Amino acid sequence: MKRIRFEDYFDKTSDVLAIFVVCVPISFFIGWIIYGISRRVLRALEKPSPDHLYWRTMLVLGVILVAFLLVYFFYCLLCFIKELLRHAAIRRKCKTYGHDWDALLHCRRCDEVQPHEHNWDGCRCTLCGEVRSEGHVWNGCKCSICGEVRSEGHDWKIETCPSCGGSGVVTRFPDSAVAYREYSWDEREEPCGCTHPIERVxxxxxxxxxxSEQK
Incomplete structure (x- = not known):
C-alpha cells in the first residue's frame, strides 16, 4: 500500500483556490465575531481608547489572521482525514473484489505490487520496475540503467575559481594613482570569498x- 504523505494533497491549483474561496470568507466572518467579543472585553476592562482607529485596525487585522489560520488548519485536517478514509475504502475494495493490475503489475487503485518472479535486466526488473542493489551496469561512477552513483569511477576535471584563479585571494585596485602609491601589495589583497578556490568536478x-591540496 502506498504511504500517505500529508504534503501530497495540497500542491494543486484547486487546493489553493479552495483555500481562498472557502477559508477567506469564513475567516472574515469568524474574525468579525472575535472582534466584537474583544471590543466588549476592552470596554469592560476600561482600556484606553478602545474605539481609536489604530487599536481598532490592529485588532481587526489580528483576529482575522488568527481566524484564517484556524480555518486553514481545520481545512487541512479535514482534507487529510478525507484521504485517510479514501485509502481505507480503496483497501477494503481491493480486499473484497481483488486488485486491478496494470501492465507493470501494480494495482491501479492501491499501488500494491502483484507477487511475481522478477525478470531482471541488470539491476531493474522489466516486469514491475523494481531496482535491486546488484547487477548495475556502470558507466564510470553512474549506473546507466537506474542512475545510481557509486563512490568510485569518477571522471574528474579540475576547475579553478575565475575570480582568484585558485589562489583564494583577489587583488583590490585603488581608485586613483595617488591611492595606488599609498597601498602596499599586502594591503591590496583580500580573501576571494569562494567556497573552494580549486575544485574537481x-x-x-x-x-x-x-x-586545493592536489594543486
Missing amino acids: CQICGKREDA
Whole structure:
C-alpha cells in the first residue's frame, strides 16, 4: 500500500483556490465575531481608547489572521482525514473484489505490487520496475540503467575559481594613482570569498570536491 504523505494533497491549483474561496470568507466572518467579543472585553476592562482607529485596525487585522489560520488548519485536517478514509475504502475494495493490475503489475487503485518472479535486466526488473542493489551496469561512477552513483569511477576535471584563479585571494585596485602609491601589495589583497578556490568536478555525475591540496 502506498504511504500517505500529508504534503501530497495540497500542491494543486484547486487546493489553493479552495483555500481562498472557502477559508477567506469564513475567516472574515469568524474574525468579525472575535472582534466584537474583544471590543466588549476592552470596554469592560476600561482600556484606553478602545474605539481609536489604530487599536481598532490592529485588532481587526489580528483576529482575522488568527481566524484564517484556524480555518486553514481545520481545512487541512479535514482534507487529510478525507484521504485517510479514501485509502481505507480503496483497501477494503481491493480486499473484497481483488486488485486491478496494470501492465507493470501494480494495482491501479492501491499501488500494491502483484507477487511475481522478477525478470531482471541488470539491476531493474522489466516486469514491475523494481531496482535491486546488484547487477548495475556502470558507466564510470553512474549506473546507466537506474542512475545510481557509486563512490568510485569518477571522471574528474579540475576547475579553478575565475575570480582568484585558485589562489583564494583577489587583488583590490585603488581608485586613483595617488591611492595606488599609498597601498602596499599586502594591503591590496583580500580573501576571494569562494567556497573552494580549486575544485574537481566529475564529468559524469556532477559531484564536486575541494581539490586545493592536489594543486
